[in-house]
Amino acid sequence: MSKCKICGRDWLVSEALGVCVNCIRSRREDALNIVRRNRQLWRVRLGLETEPPKDGSVNCHLCVNECRISKGSRGFCGVWINDGRLRPLGGEGKLILMTYLDPLPTNCVATPVCPAVGWGYPEYSLSRHGEYSYYNLAVFMGGCELDCAFCQNYEHKVWIAHGKVSGLLRVTTLDELVRGGFEPEDYLRLLLWR
16 A cells, blocks of 8 residues: 555555545545556556557557557557558467466356356257356457556556567467467466366
């Protein structure tokens, strides 16, 4: 915890926000300005744009930010680059992602048809009550067009900092992902799980 940058109290103050809940409630504009400044500083340290760019020569229509990216720069997500035309950080036809085999359906976008919880029976599942000893392939893409202060997956921005792919992310094609979308470490994780 840290001290509130408005009232100076040092209780229940998140470093990400920099202000306490009382100041957020009673001095909303001052608190929001501090929170915005903290977010901008964090993004600058990662080499990311602090706002969706609007003055560049290449338009990106892939999300609601509608970035206009200058030559040699990236969009707000950090993944799309203007090198004379719009292209992804990983290269043409490449995905920047992290994958792992998940024995439990956590954060599963496919929950409505997920066999692990028995939904989607009988079309997508063998049992009404959930299937055991099966795994979901969890796929997390690098970068994001949002900028949530308490994102549970903030590492995805760190791993594309300064226009370089690092950390657990890898660059692959969609075909490679479909053929074998997991790494050898995933097998080790499965062996340890059982």
